Amino acid sequence: MSGDSSKHEGSRQLTVGIVGGGIAGLYTALLLRREGVNFHVFEGSGIVGGRIRTHYFSQEKDQYFEAGAMRIPYSKFHEITFDLIKYLNVKAGSSDRKIELINYVLNTKGNHLYVNNLRIDTGSGLVDNTTPAQIKWDVPAKYKNIPARELMLKAIGPYLERLKKGPFEEEFCNIIREVDNLSFRYFLQYPPKNAGRTENEGYPPSVIDFMETVLSQTNQYMLSVPELLMQNLDFGEPESEWKTINHGMSRLPEAMAALVTHDKITYGARVNSLELVKSEDYPNGGVIVSAVGYNGQLKMTFDKVVLAIPPAAIKMLISHPPWSPEKDMAIRSVHSEALFKMGMRFKRRFWENVENPSMGGQSTTDLPIRWVVFPSNGLGSDGTGVLLVYAWMTDATTWLPLTPIERRQLAINNLEQLYSGLLKKGEITSLLMETSDAIWSQSTATGDAMFLPGQFLNRFDAARKPEDNIYFAGEHLSFHHTWISGLQVRQIRQ
Ligand SMILES: Cc1cc2nc3c(=O)[nH]c(=O)nc-3n(C[C@H](O)[C@H](O)[C@H](O)COP(=O)(O)OP(=O)(O)OC[C@H]3O[C@@H](n4cnc5c(N)ncnc54)[C@H](O)[C@@H]3O)c2cc1C
Structure with a gap:
């Protein structure tokens, strides 16, 4: 950072600015921390985690839903996520930052398929x-x-x-x-x-x-x-093992931020401008990062900057060095799919107490709610419970024009339809306590990267390439995007 006087073998230490405190930004910070590199993270919001966000309805046990990432397949493609959790747990020692993995039920007997006004109770099979x-x-x-x-x-x-x-x-x-x-x-x-x-x-x-x-x-x-x-x-392998984090996926970025240390993160600092400089202090060039937010107006200079924010957020920076034409095209065009979730808290877990109960898993319908995801935590417990409805692509965008009250009315109406004949008419409505919407199309990410035809061939390499001293990280840069394991960090050379 500008004015940093720490020396390393007779020269000033490398300094790196990280824009974005999602999993990719925090992972970058941990790698740099391990290498002893000086860094600082700018997070536009008041919390870390970005698209990993647990919404807690109350402090009582299991009263939460995953507004963002909610499950991790236990496969070699997701090893990086499990390795990260292991690493954080070692570093957490005996503190309450330890992350506990529990089984996630992807599909189970008893989940329903409700299409064409017909309900298939998959009592003995899968949807x-x-x-x-x-x-x-x-x-x-x-x-x-x-x-x-x-x-x-x-x-x-x-x-x-x-x-x-x-x-x-x-x-x-x-x-x-x-x-x-x-x-x-x-x-x-x-x-x-x-x-x-x-x-x-x-x-x-x-x-x-x-x-x-x-x-x-x-x-x-x-x-x-x-x-x-x-x-x-x-x-594709519905019976394979899946995991989730007990007490909420947010525990993952929170544990990372604790290790990074909060002093190295400025919250409420939305970066809106990047400028290249060359000076006595930065003979190989540097990058001035400007941010605004509730932490006022900030300006800091670094040797290198990692943009760990989604393409939609990069595109909307007020000013930046001119990108190469290929980079500009990639930033403008790579496609994000809309995602919508609604967490719904009920007086009891009615889905576990009907004929062919759903003990986790998800039901599928052609109604606007599309998928009803039943929690894998607290299976079979008494008292209040939370489920979520989940829509992608066109099924997500059609929720946007509705007001929160209209969305709630539609969701409850759809659930009544899904359970018609299994529960009394109006019963689900009378059990509802509260809802909370997660509309990812309205976030800086606008959804999750899901490419249109030709975009891996024509946009992917350009999206990943550094531009001068500016590097790029994030799920959209991975073959495995839309997953936590897609945290993609390009190598930074001194
Ligand atoms: C609904 C949903 C369900 C998902 N389900 C799963 C799942 O079950 N399993 C799984 O593994 N993955 C899942 N994912 C994907 C996973 O959550 C993402 O791939 C991953 O979290 C993306 O991390 P990221 O760091 O690349 O981006 P982000 O999480 O978007 O982080 C970017 C950060 O940058 C900040 N930011 C943006 N602009 C600026 C700016 N100008 N200045 C400063 N800060 C800025 C944002 O506030 C955010 O904190 C899901 C995602 C969603 C949305």
């Missing part, structure tokens, strides 16, 4: 195993009795095998070259000749609509093929 015939979905006869998951695996199985067999990065790049220019919908309808499918025949649109409704959310299949391959790689 993914529903067939078009079961929900009277009009498809050609030969598809009527094929479960959704089987249709999916027939179409993408060979690609998933390639990614699993690896080497992952090499195979991912090969697959990008083959199919990134295609939307997933197009790919399902017109499979490439070398797709390795047992039947090389595409699915008719009615089958694709059925798959998207049961397995995904509206218009997700307009995204690029690699996005849906990655999604199925994570969600």
Whole structure:
């Protein structure tokens, strides 16, 4: 930082400014801390964590919902997250910062599928195993009795095998070259000749609509093929082990911030300007970072800066050094999908006390609430409980124009419909205590990175490249974006 007089082997120590106190910014800070590099973090809001945020309705046990990240697949692709938690737990010693992982139930028997005004009580199976015939979905006869998951695996199985067999990065790049220019919908309808499918025949649109409704959310299949391959790689094994953090995912960024130390973070400091300088103090160039917020107006100079904020936030900086044309295009264009969640607190966990109860997992519907996620914490406990509704893409954006009261009315109405015949009419409404909305389209991130066709091929490298002394980090720069494990930090060389 400007004026820093600490010396290192006769020269001034390297100083790094980190913009953003989400997982990527905090991870960068921990790496620099380990290397003994001088750094400072600017966080625009009053809390760390960004898209990892737990909303606590009350201090009573289990009365929270995950407004952002909520689950971590226990697979090699997410090793970085589990390693980070292990590291933090060692550093936490015996303090109450220790992070406790508990099982997360992704799907379970008893979750419902409610589509076309028909409810399938999957008492003995999983929602993914529903067939078009079961929900009277009009498809050609030969598809009527094929479960959704089987249709999916027939179409993408060979690609998933390639990614699993690896080497992952090499195979991912090969697959990008083959199919990134295609939307997933197009790919399902017109499979490439070398797709390795047992039947090389595409699915008719009615089958694709059925798959998207049961397995995904509206218009997700307009995204690029690699996005849906990655999604199925994570969600494709419904019985695999998943984890979440007891007492809330926010414990992860909070533990990181404690280790980084709060003195090294300025809260309420929204960075709005970056300027390159060259001076006696910065013969190799430096970067002036300016921020405004409730902590007043700040100006600090660093040797290097890491922008650990999403592309939408980079684009909206008031001033910055001119980006290269490729970088500018990448920042402007990489696609973020809208995400909407509503946490709903009830007087009792009614979903666990009906015929075919849902002990965790999620129900799926074509109603606006789309997914109803039942908590994996406090399973079977008495007293008040919290569930959440969760929508992606077009299913998320349609919630935005409503007022909070209208949103609550619609959600409760949809839940009544989902449980019609299982609970008395009006019962769920009378059990409702409180709701809280998480509208990620209105946050600085505008959602989570999910690329459109061609964006891995044409935008990804430029998005990751440093520009002068400015480096970039964040989930959108990882092959595995939309996950905590996508915290991507490019190497900074002195
Ligand atoms: C609804 C939802 C569900 C998710 N579910 C999961 C899940 O189950 N499992 C999983 O692993 N991942 C999940 N994710 C993804 C995961 O949360 C993100 O990939 C990850 O947290 C992104 O971290 P980041 O540091 O790249 O960005 P962010 O978390 O967005 O951090 C950026 C930070 O920068 C700050 N900031 C922005 N602009 C400025 C500025 N100009 N100046 C200063 N500060 C600024 C923001 O306030 C924020 O704190 C989910 C995300 C969402 C939104």
